[in-house]
Amino acid sequence: MITICLITILIIISSILYLYKPIRKFIQQKTIYSKCFKTPKSNCIPLFGHFFLLAGQVSKREHYQHLLKLCREYPQEPVICVWFFLWPFLAFTRVDYLEIFLAANSKHTNKSPDYALLDDWLKTGLLISSGKKWKKRRRIITPSFHDTNLLANCIDTFNEQLDIGLKYFQKLADQEIETDLYPLISSWTLDVICETAMGKTVRAQTEESEYVKAVVRITEIIALRMRSPWLWPRPIFKLSALGREHDHLLNIIHKFTRQVVEDRISDFSSTHVRHRMAFLDTLIANMHDEQMSIDDIQEEVDTFMFAGHDTTATALNFALFMIALHQDIQQRLFEEMQKIFENDNERPCTFDDVKQMDYLECVIKETLRLSPSVPIIGREIQETFQYNGKTFVKGTSTLIFIYEIHRDPQHFPEPDKFDPDRFLPELVQQQHPYAYIPFSAGSRNCIGQRFALLEEKVFLSTIIRRFYLTTSQSYEDFVPTEQIILRSDNVLKVKLISRI
Template sequence: MIALAVPIIFVLYLLKVLYSKWKVYNYILSNFSSPPRHPIFGILHLFPSDSPGIFRTFQELVKNYGRNFVVSRPIFDALIAISDPADIETILSNPNTKTAKKARLYDTLKPWLGTGLLTSWGEKWYSRRKIITPGFHFSILEGFVEVMTKQSDVLVEHLRSEIGKDEVDIYPLVNAFALDVICETSMGVKVNAQADPRSEYVVSVKKISRAIQAKIHHPLGKMPVLYSMTKNGRYLQHLTNILHDFTNKVIMERREQLLHNSSPDKGSRMNFLDILLHATADGKPLTNDDIREEVDTFMFEGHDTTASGIGFTLYLLSRHPDIQDKVYEELKDIFGNGHEAEITSKKLNELVYLEMVIKESLRMLPPVPSIGRQLMEDTMIGGVTVPAGINLSLQIYGVHHDPRNFPDPENFDPERFNTSGTQNKRTFAYIPFSAGGRNCIGQKFAMLDLKACIAKVIMNFRLLPGPEIILQGDLILKSSNGIRVGLEERE
């Protein structure tokens, strides 16, 4: 009897779980628009297998099915894609930031990032945010400009060696620049990604994003134990081990140095790792694992995103010579005619037009095309009470390309962000760095990095248009065919 009762109880429990999921699934589908769906596979049949095709199809759904619609998936699973600024404001401006939880998709990052600032929630997130915020004080960021400038000069020399070619894919070069900057500012170490792009750590950093993306699309990707047994799973673990070993080694070496000198040398530049090593939570120092989570998170959030932001801005400037000329004229006004002009944070902050250009680039081609949230309480969305537990996908790319928010959205027009006008007064219709209590903590760092790099490139080169980019929306918005431009050295 017991042997018979156990499977019966299991089946009844499974049926109860499925029924509960079906009720919520049916409720969501009854209250929001949805593309045609398969009874078992949801709308997965609408998507092609290639990354650019997936991104293109999803943006078509955003346009065709309203600002909020249901993405239905197998086994009564559904998320709501949100691109209504009012509903985005409701979700992101929730005053109780401790209950703001990332969507389940972010669990894919935890083997590498642990539960650092990006993936944590509740008290842990609140405590970490409080600890980390001083690391982005203007006095700290000011010291980082020297690193950004030095690495920009290295990038310029690499670009100069490419002159004479019809087109150059600038993305790998910009990506290596971003990695050099983030490693030196976050850990105080030089990985020389621009000089030695084949080092084990540099290669692993570049490969792990693709390995994580492969996990997201794998049938076993949501089952960590089973996925770890696959070839892809073992490869992802191999890359993770390399990155963890590197970060752990840096932390241990720096901790040992600080044992002999309890505070940074006077006048020395404090990096992100030093701030974490001196921090305490509830009166206790952070453990090595705590610190590694945050350093790796900073690496992930500040590397590919910055590279995409720089690459896409240079791409847009190459296709709009009139705007590129205005940027160059502003650079001459601020820095003079010399290619070796000294770049400081004060001068970078004076680059008003370049900042408008960058903001418009981040509107048209936001490095993070969407962000995910999981509701921790019943929430009113589009006039409908959505129950706790539902996952949401906030469509940054979609809201930025909605003509109701930005007239003629496919037109590259930096004047949208002219602070002397009124058209720039948008709130949650422009969110390249997210918004609310869980906005991007490193956005000021990113803007300085973008300005320093772009300024150096434009002061030294005239950019010429290459092929049109083909977008793919992985974890980070990228171009599947690279970012190819022509280069002419300025006199």
């Protein structure tokens, strides 16, 4: 009984301390934003705003669909204000104000507070860090993603892992069934990112991995926590069943990556051990000169894993679905591959091959326009300022709604039409710099976008040469939802027919 009373008192005190500052800020922001921005009226309740529409156990499908509906209530407004109880979120759905956050000299580059829910996992790695630490890490890591030799090594890894994966894709073709390809794609991208980032083979395509399962599950928990304000305070979350599961998974993940880092450092210092370079090696090489600890290196490895696995798997899954839907586009792709590979459907892809895949690049970009792997990114306003007659208050969270920005008919006529020709070089030159931002833009753009595009080209060119893709579904079967990464609430199914 005493324990229950103490817990109750702790919760009450935590709630008071947690809400005092937000209430003060709420009054200030409510006064200003009610004059500057439209607030969607759908299911908007006084004080609580859209809280009950978007919060907690609302399914991820409903959560995302409700958010889309709110943003589309005023289609001509580039910014709307969504109230999540005491917290306003400024949602940007057009290009008009994006230079505030995405220009190279922007002051507002810090991630929004909800990213702090990733702190336990990623610590202050490149994705979350800010200020001098972020600038230093970005400077250290950037050269690796532009190192031609390292990227060429990555292509060897892509091909080796595809040799394993193709056996499973061929089995599906032999069975002549229409099925969800995502599990196979996800296992392949996991094997790829583990080997290229950490130099570690996890055999996700052939074996069950405790680490792999932990990464998938902890992402689900974090996504649920993001839309559950009562779980934002760390003490309350730690006491919950979800919090205890989160910590258990975190222990599995950190134990695994710590061991990988320590083993790699040991190998790196040995003159007898030779291995293919991984991105981890570039961090180890800078340990002493840049005064980086093992903890520093581990948080960047964890960040690589979080940012580089599911995003690519999702993009590839959507790309195969769109290619299966559009037979004319699939034929153009196949003809491009036949020309590049001289009708050889089995030869591994090379760095020189990738450079020639112009139309495939257009297809990938159009896929990322319609289904960006990360549909929303957040920023926090660092100082109060005025822009175009609007006041933006320090500390406000913003949502840069990439999914909606990519559907602006002013920049992409017939926005729901899948048309890779939008990205022909002569048309790209005419695009607004912030109309297409699947990898964000400015100083905090995705550091791994060149790596991701390379990975996607190798995978798709191999699949297209070996299999003909069909589907009985339509584009309407794609029901967008979001779990940090964009998903389809309906399973997207593709049938593979062997070309060999």
